[in-house]
Amino acid sequence: MAPELMERRKKERSNELPELKNTEKGVVMRMAPYPSGPLHIGNARMAILNDEYVKRYGGKLYLVYDDTIGSSEKIPDMEAYNLIADGLKWLGVDYHGVFYKSDRLEIFYEWAERLIKIGGAYVCECSAEELRKNREKGIECKHRQQSIEENLEKWRKMLNGEYGEGEAILRIKTDMKHPNPAFRDRVLSRISKREHPRVGDRYHVWPLLEFSWAVDDHLLGITHVLRGKDLVMEDMMEECLWKLFGIDGPEFIHYGMLRVKEAKLSKSKSGKEVRSGMFSGWDDPRTWSLQSLKRRGIKPEAIRSFILSFGLSQSDIEVPAENLYAENRKLIDADTHRRMFVPDPVKIVIKNMPDIGDVELANHPKEALGKRKITVKNEIYIAGEDFEKFRGKEIRLKDLFNIILDKEAGFTSISNKEIPRIQWVSEPIDVEVVMVDGTIKKGYGERSILDFKPDDMVQFERFGFVRIDSVEERRVRVYFAHP
């Protein structure tokens, strides 16, 4: 075959995620969100990448709520389970099974005991500070020397509740001199007396991520694990555990850390604001949750292309939300009506205005989306910002005529001129725009905005795309999507 043909093929394949390795025996993957709140834009990467691969290989995807007891800053929230499921459904991520870590404690106890019996783990009674210090210096504590019997005895005491929080933990025996300090005899299980929203106070010994996953990745028959680069060490721990147990587990694939520039808030921080009432709820735009993006009129398909544009690279990236907005614009622009909206309105009266009666304006500059009629009086409203900026100058009221702008404006001519064109409102209704920073921008909009229904998208000319949220008698509330 001509070499050019092969070469060309090489050039054509592009922009797709790399192939998975070892897919002969099928593909089973899992997503493991922690239910402390709904999925946010950053979590979408985990969900979408998993979904893409499972769909490509015709595999299975499980949703496993990683709802162990967490920490004092990270607590499971009953409401979050449904919020997460809703978010996934909206994103178009399908899954084939749901599991809860909090249902599987007995399994982890059983495996922990097995590990102790083969001498792979020990119960340590050092304090957290002691443990940290020893880890730093590579010192083995006395508990490491305990016999298997002693460890089993202490483990039973842990399960029986004879220890308080922090008084005993189960640690894996790796190597206290391991070159990676993070790897030295990590903790597998610990005691927490906190109440769990699903299982209450039934359990007080909880596994840590690496231990519970070492067991479950194997038990659930996971073949490929897609996780952020922050969890590479957890891979090593899991592999280490599999080796001790003599079992095998999935392959790990990592992607770099993704940050959306505008979305700085962590889930737990947002949670605080939601609970305190500072935020309107989990769909407050400041949370950047999937729910909040939906409310702003961002389409799930836009999120998918946005996420997929990063591929599977291991570099850490910070992307402006502008990229997401560009995707959304492509999706909605062609069938989004245009309307006039003036924030911080200023009333002007037009002198010597010709009697032009009603005007008909196209709903879209290019697409055939119909027209609407507006009755123009000589009292109209323009945006406060435009008034300040152009006062005393000649401007054109878009689609109308030219005036010298002032409180009492003078009509000059009707023919189109190359002067600034601004939007205006004649028969005003109240419009409130919920902005991305949570503030509310008030202004007037044209009357026909009342005809929209919640979820409709509209572009306010020279202002931005918004999603209609509620329509009342003379008042409309919208959420700002993006410019």
Next chain:
RNA sequence: GCUCCCGUAGUGUAGCGGCCAAUCAUGCCGGCCUUUCGAGCCGGCGACUCGGGUUCAAAUCCCGACGGGAGCACCA
């Protein structure tokens, strides 16, 4: 400090030994469409972190430096 990962235009990304005077998207600038600071169309701007090596040939492989990130939690 230690361990690991990453380093292509402003931001992301493709390329992974010759086709690269480097892809695409986004951004920015200009033009057109002649009434959006929108979209579309057209054109333009703009990058292989640096230094060695391997090779006939390197963005692509190796080594080093520099820069960035993550981990070193009884969080996930």
